[in-house]
Amino acid sequence: MRGHGFLLAHYVPGSSPVHRAPLWLKFLLVLACGMASFLVADWAAAAAGLGLLCGVYLFSGAGAARLLRAVRPVLPVLAVIGLYQWWQLGGAPAARIVLNVLVCVVAASILTATTPVQALLDGVASLARPFRRLGADPERFALTIAIMLRSIPFIAGAYADVRDSARARGLDRNPRALVLPVFITTVAFARQTGDALAARGLGEAEEPDGPEVRLV
Numbered sequence: 662m663r664g665h666g667f668l669l670a671h672y673v674p675g676s677s678p679v680h681r682a683p684l685w686l687k688f689l690l691v692l693a694c695g696m697a698s699f700l701v702a703d704w705a706a707a708a709a710g711l712g713l714l715c716g717v718y719l720f721s722g723a724g725a726a727r728l729l730r731a732v733r734p735v736l737p738v739l740a741v742i743g744l745y746q747w748w749q750l751g752g753a754p755a756a757r758i759v760l761n762v763l764v765c766v767v768a769a770s771i772l773t774a775t776t777p778v779q780a781l782l783d784g785v786a787s788l789a790r791p792f793r794r795l796g797a798d799p800e801r802f803a804l805t806i807a808i809m810l811r812s813i814p815f816i817a818g819a820y821a822d823v824r825d826s827a828r829a830r831g832l833d834r835n836p837r838a839l840v841l842p843v844f845i846t847t848v849a850f851a852r853q854t855g856d857a858l859a860a861r862g863l864g865e866a867e868e869p870d871g872p873e874v875r876l877v
Contacts, residue, residue: 671727673774679721680775684784687772694768698761704753707760714767723774731770732763734817739763782807808854819846 694714701707718728739759746755773781782803789799823842824833832838 671773672777673721673723673727675722675775677721677775679717679771682775684776684780687776688784688788691765691768691772694764698765701761702757704757704760707757707764711760711764711767714764714771718767718771718774721771721775727774728767728770731774732766735762735766778807804858812850812854815850816843816847819843819850 694710697710701710715728719725739762742762743755743759746758776784785806786799786803789797789802793799820839820843823839823846826842827833827835827838830838
């Protein structure tokens, strides 16, 4: 099963300053880029920010080809969004919106390309720890993120395999031939993942404190 088509870059081992940067700083970069996408009103500023982030990505040594693979899946969607916004608002707002989305994608790719998955999940659990007082389970939250990171490339690979198979049979324009096999494969993958987690006692709700109450 191929895993291409994933929006974010996979981890690339390295010792660049970007790799050695604190995780909280990379989280802050992603958060700042997300906030900037709502605040930046000039397409030139968005383009400058995108150029700067691309420079940071290349400086990390992850490579231009990997960056292109991370961005390429979102380009068709951005093309549609850009054309619609150009029709509704004009060229400059459309360019700003598209560039701001690319800024967020590249910032997230910097995080995932320079941070091992385990360190990333530990960081997510640490960030969620203050919410334990509100009933949140940081480990469960990190486990959810890990399953999501594993599931997205699997589903993208399943779609690519089904699309190639349908194209070989001349059914690449038949939505049922594309959607139904991917749906069945995804459900099977979810069941296998759930069984694996249950076999290891992961993801189960904790028993409430206090004596056990029998109804019979």
